[in-house]
Amino acid sequence: MPVFPPTRHSVIERLRTHGEAGRSEAFGDLVAGYWKPVYKYLRVRWRLGREEAEDATQALFAGAFENAWFDRFDPDKARFRTFVRLCVDRLVMNSQQAASRIRRGGGQQVLSIDFAGAEEELLAQTHGLPEAEDFFKREFVRALFDRAVRALRKDCLTRGREVHWQLFERYDLRADERPSYAELAAEFELTPGQVTGYLAQARRAFRMHTIAELKALCGNADEFRRESRDLLGLEIE
Amino acid sequence: MIWLPDSTVEHLTAVAGWPEFASDRYEVIEEIGRGGMGTVYSAFDTALGREVAIKIGNALPSTELQARLTREARVIARLEHPGIVPVHDFGVLADGRPFYVMKRLQGQTLRAFIETAAPPLAERLRIFERICEAVSFAHAHAIIHRDLKPENVMVGTFGEVMVMDWGIARTFDDRSDPGVAGTGDTAGSRPVIETNAGTVLGTPGFMAPEQSASAGQIDQRADVYALGALMFMLLTNHAPPHDSGQAIPDLDRTPTIPPPLKSICRCALSTSPSDRYHSVASLAADVARFRERQAVSVHAEGPLERTVRFIRTYQTPILLVLAYLVMRALIAIFAAV
Numbered sequence: 001m002p003v004f005p006p007t008r009h010s011v012i013e014r015l016r017t018h019g020e021a022g023r024s025e026a027f028g029d030l031v032a033g034y035w036k037p038v039y040k041y042l043r044v045r046w047r048l049g050r051e052e053a054e055d056a057t058q059a060l061f062a063g064a065f066e067n068a069w070f071d072r073f074d075p076d077k078a079r080f081r082t083f084v085r086l087c088v089d090r091l092v093m094n095s096q097q098a099a100s101r102i103r104r105g106g107g108q109q110v111l112s113i114d115f116a117g118a119e120e121e122l123l124a125q126t127h128g129l130p131e132a133e134d135f136f137k138r139e140f141v142r143a144l145f146d147r148a149v150r151a152l153r154k155d156c157l158t159r160g161r162e163v164h165w166q167l168f169e170r171y172d173l174r175a176d177e178r179p180s181y182a183e184l185a186a187e188f189e190l191t192p193g194q195v196t197g198y199l200a201q202a203r204r205a206f207r208m209h210t211i212a213e214l215k216a217l218c219g220n221a222d223e224f225r226r227e228s229r230d231l232l233g234l235e236i237e
Numbered sequence: 238m239i240w241l242p243d244s245t246v247e248h249l250t251a252v253a254g255w256p257e258f259a260s261d262r263y264e265v266i267e268e269i270g271r272g273g274m275g276t277v278y279s280a281f282d283t284a285l286g287r288e289v290a291i292k293i294g295n296a297l298p299s300t301e302l303q304a305r306l307t308r309e310a311r312v313i314a315r316l317e318h319p320g321i322v323p324v325h326d327f328g329v330l331a332d333g334r335p336f337y338v339m340k341r342l343q344g345q346t347l348r349a350f351i352e353t354a355a356p357p358l359a360e361r362l363r364i365f366e367r368i369c370e371a372v373s374f375a376h377a378h379a380i381i382h383r384d385l386k387p388e389n390v391m392v393g394t395f396g397e398v399m400v401m402d403w404g405i406a407r408t409f410d411d412r413s414d415p416g417v418a419g420t421g422d423t424a425g426s427r428p429v430i431e432t433n434a435g436t437v438l439g440t441p442g443f444m445a446p447e448q449s450a451s452a453g454q455i456d457q458r459a460d461v462y463a464l465g466a467l468m469f470m471l472l473t474n475h476a477p478p479h480d481s482g483q484a485i486p487d488l489d490r491t492p493t494i495p496p497p498l499k500s501i502c503r504c505a506l507s508t509s510p511s512d513r514y515h516s517v518a519s520l521a522a523d524v525a526r527f528r529e530r531q532a533v534s535v536h537a538e539g540p541l542e543r544t545v546r547f548i549r550t551y552q553t554p555i556l557l558v559l560a561y562l563v564m565r566a567l568i569a570i571f572a573a574v
Contacts, residue, residue, distance in 0.1 A: 142241055145249045149239050172252055175242045181266070196281045200264035203252050210253045233254035233295070236332065 012073055012080060012219045030070070031061050033147065033217040034084055037139035039118050041085065045132050046092050060091050073219055079227065080219035085136045141231055144217065148209040149173065155205055163188060167195060168202040211236065256293050256330050263291060263338065274404045275306050279341055282325075289325060293336040303335055309404040310337035312380055320371030322391075322399050343394050347467070348387035351474060361471040362528055364390075367398035369464060369521035375400075376457045376517055379408045383455070385463035386443040387470055409456050441479040442466060446508050458510040461520055465505025465513070468524075472498060477506070497527050500536035 011033075014026035035057055042053040064070050064087070073083045156165035167188065171178050181199075185192045211228065218224040228234045241249070255265045255278065263280045269290065270277040277292045294306040307327075314324045326338035345353070347364070356364075368390055372382060382389075382403060389402040441449075445462035448455050469477045469487075472494050478487065485503050488494065494502075501523050507513045514520040514535075523533045530550040532538060538546065548555060 138243075138246070141250065142246050145241055145246060145253075146239060148253075149241070149249075153239075172248060173239070173241070173245055175244050193281065193283075193286070196264050196266060197283070200281075203255065203265075204257070206249075207253050207255070207257070210249075232250065234332065 010080075010218050010220055010224065011216055012070065012075075015068075016071060027061075027065050029216055033143060033213065034140070035061065036118050036143040036146070037136055038084065038088055040139045041088060041132070041136050042092065045135055046088075048092070056088075056092060056095070059095075060088055063091070075219045075223055079223050080217070081137065081140050081227070082133065083219070085132065089132075137231075140217075144210065144213050144231075147213050148206055151209040151213070152202065152206045155209070156202065161202075163190075164198045164202040164205075167198050168206065171199060172203065172206075256291070256334070256336065257332075258336075259328070259331055263289070265291070272402070272404075274302055274309075280338075282338070288341045289338050290322075290341045291336055291338050293330065294334040303333075305404055306337070307335050309402075309406065310335070312403045312406045313337075313339070316375055316378060316380065316403075318371055318374045320367055320374070320398055320400055321403075322401055342391050342397075342399055344391050344397075344399075346388050347390035347392055348470075350392040351387070351471065359528070362524055364392060364398050365464075365468055365471055366521055366524055366528075368400060368467065369517050369524070371398075371400040372460050372464065373517040373521065375403075375406070376460070380406050381409055381455065381457050381460050382406050382463070383448065383459060384440060384443075385460060385467060386440045387467065387476070390467070442477045445510070447510060456510070457516065458513050461505050461513045461517055462507075462510075464517060464520060465502055468498075468502045468505060472502065495527070496542065497533040497536040497538075498524075501527065501533060504535040 011026050011030045015023055015030070038060060039053055039057045042048045042056050043050070046053075046056075048056060069087060070080075070083075073080055077083075078086070152168065153165055156162065156168075167184060170184060170187075179187070181192045181195045184190075185195045188195070190198070210232070211234070214227055214231070215224050218227050225236060228236045251268055255268075262284050263282060266279045266281060266288070268276060269279050273295075275292045275294050277290055280289055280291050281287075282289045292306065292309075294303045310324055310327045313321060314327075317323065322339050322342060324337050324339050327335070328337075329335050344350075350356070350364075351361075368385075372385065375382060380403075382400065383405045384402060385400070389400065391399045391401055393399065443463045443466040445455065445459040448459050448462075466477045473487065473491055485506060488499050488502055501520070505513055505520055514523070519534070523535060526533050530546055532543075532546070
């Protein structure tokens with residue numbers, strides 16, 4: 001089956017061209033895709049305390065929404081992912097220069113974000129401190145897959161494909177040693193051929209969701225093509 | 238909450254990049270190898286109900302790489318030999334990358350086999366001869382491999398030996414199919430080894446000196462050199478040094494290697510192509526002679542060496558004659574008493 005990602009405009013296109021309702025929805029997608037890399041970046045790279053990082057994350061997205069910061073993105077200068085990271089850097093530097101703390105709430109729009117979950121993930125990460133861009137990229141990919149996996153789960157469960165999801169979860173989401181297809185076949189009372197087939201279908205759906213999510217989070221079509229190639233090794237026309 | 242640790246993210250990154258075939262015939266199982274030119278996956282062929290290996294060009298906008306993979310498939314398809322992995326199918330992915338489907342081999346690379354199995358000398362020589370047979374067959378079809386190394390030889394679980402990765406193979410005969418030969422790289426029987434981009438291809442330590450020089454011209458004796466390097470590894474358990482002149486002193490410092498094998502290896506690893514075996518067949522013939530305890534063409538035996546070899550060769554008749562003589566002597570002694 002060829003790679004034909006679902007038709008979904010980039011988040012920037014949606015922010016710029018849709019009405020207020022569409023803009024809010026696009027912004028919601030943007031926050032959902034970027035808040036976790038932003039928060040972890042603030043915690044790890046900028047060494048902000050938990051509350052400070054939460055405030056800064058809220059401030060970034062609230063400021064971006066109110067002041068249309070992301071509308072200034074120029075795809076000829078950088079990838080959108082890099083642009084978001086630079087916005088974070090600027091926000092932190094400005095707040096440090098002014099020596100003013102960002103007050104929690106403070107009349108600003110408060111977004112519903114699961115910071116506690118991100119903290120748990122940070123604690124589970126044992127790696128050293130990579131370069132800023134690498135760190136942000138890796139967290140961006142993790143957040144991307146997180147959303148794609150959730151979408152796959154929902155997709156499988158609503159379409160009565162529980163076994164597809166369970167096999168994918170048991171094999172592809174496993175962090176330690178993966179079971180063999182024969183072991184999975186015995187566990188699920190399937191043939192190894194069925195396991196191969198179900199996993200192939202689940203992975204195909206996962207790939208589609210990943211591509212759709214990535215497309216939604218890129219600045220434009222060119223960036224999407226570059227990101228597909230760089231992050232996933234895919235050539236998508 | 239779904240928590241994705243680094244190892245899972247890494248795996249999902251690979252899964253997201255797995256190929257999408259135009260039909261549902263092949264279902265990818267896992268990635269089994271990755272090189273500069275392409276990635277090899279194990280997959281299930283749903284039409285024939287068997288596991289296969291699929292090599293797919295890397296997702297890079299490089300027409301040279303794509304052309305090389307296509308050429309590799311055609312080269313292998315032309316070489317039907319038990320020592321060369323057969324190609325079952327060829328196609329192009331939706332994104333334009335070529336792929337070919339081949340037999341899925343169960344086994345390990347020669348390097349891994351040497352390290353884990355620690356085979357005896359006789360088994361090492363058997364493997365070497367099988368490699369020589371496959372390469373010699375390719376030479377008979379005017380194709381030189383140009384990248385023979387332990388990673389490109391597979392030893393199967395039933396002892397079968399397969400020469401893999403014909404990605405930079407070239408013809409040395411202008412009678413060949415142009416689809417296989419590529420364009421503009423043959424000059425009678427002496428091809429230029431540059432790629433279109435002028436890059437030298439091969440692996441240091443296993444690459445003949447004339448192949449290392451980007452403007453050099455090579456023929457089948459480049460593969461003879463690489464086979465000499467493989468033999469070096471089979472005899473010493475380690476890869477030859479990158480400097481081609483260093484391999485022979487290393488060989489001489491290893492006392493456990495039989496002198497005729499050292500001579501064979503030394504001849505194959507000669508810096509000048511004219512000093513090497515002129516063909517893989519002649520190299521293999523010398524190895525076979527050694528195995529059969531016959532005189533090796535490139536080794537000058539001393540009288541003691543010749544005597545020892547004679548005794549080893551005719552061990553049984555010599556023992557029988559000696560036993561007979563001893564018995565006769567004992568009978569004569571008892572008769573005299």
